Amino acid sequence: MSKKAMSIRCLCEAAILVALAQALSYVKLMQLPNGGSLTPAMFPLILFAIRWGVKPGLLASFAFGLLQLIFDGAYAWGWQSMLLDYLMAFTPLGLAGLFRGKPWGIFVGTVVGCTCRFAVHYVSGITIYKIIAPTEVLGMTLTDPSFYSLVYNGSYMLPNTILALALAGVLYAPLKKYILAQDLASPVSAPKP
Numbered sequence: 001m002s003k004k005a006m007s008i009r010c011l012c013e014a015a016i017l018v019a020l021a022q023a024l025s026y027v028k029l030m031q032l033p034n035g036g037s038l039t040p041a042m043f044p045l046i047l048f049a050i051r052w053g054v055k056p057g058l059l060a061s062f063a064f065g066l067l068q069l070i071f072d073g074a075y076a077w078g079w080q081s082m083l084l085d086y087l088m089a090f091t092p093l094g095l096a097g098l099f100r101g102k103p104w105g106i107f108v109g110t111v112v113g114c115t116c117r118f119a120v121h122y123v124s125g126i127t128i129y130k131i132i133a134p135t136e137v138l139g140m141t142l143t144d145p146s147f148y149s150l151v152y153n154g155s156y157m158l159p160n161t162i163l164a165l166a167l168a169g170v171l172y173a174p175l176k177k178y179i180l181a182q183d184l185a186s187p188v189s190a191p192k193p
């Protein structure tokens with residue numbers, strides 16, 4: 001396959017998987033009052049990053065964050081929150097692409113991408129959402145913004161990570177050739193968008 005054909009394929013797969021992630025973001029298994037939910041939406045983004053690599057993965061995840069900002073109601077406390085909780089928070093999911101081509105890369109990549117997303121939400125919680133402390137979370141009154149951010153963001157990011165790992169586990173065998181990009185002409189080098 002030529003470089004141009006690979007670039008077009010990468011772009012088309014990005015569009016499809018970002019659209020799938022957006023559709024899955026409406027399947028909310030849990031919704032928290034100050035933003036954050038449990039959805040299967042992260043899996044298609046991680047799958048894309050594992051398949052195409054870091055740079056395409058970061059761009060696709062950024063596009064998803066932009067769609068979330070526009071269509072998901074943008075629960076935010078100003079432009080800083082919009083930047084951190086949407087654009088910057090979803091983008092690190094593309095770091096899963098660091099494990100591209102590795103047999104178990106989707107699992108390690110899921111943990112790395114989700115951990116980095118949690119880190120951005122955590123920083124947002126201790127810098128922006130500290131204005132709502134003290135607050136009650138899961139029946140506890142929290143006064144420390146660091147602990148509040150850890151508990152609040154962890155209460156939906158940990159289940160999201162587990163859900164993405166479970167989906168990877170269920171789909172690994174049937175999608176192994178796709179996950180490892182064995183169907184691409186040149187699985188070692190991703191095209192430049």
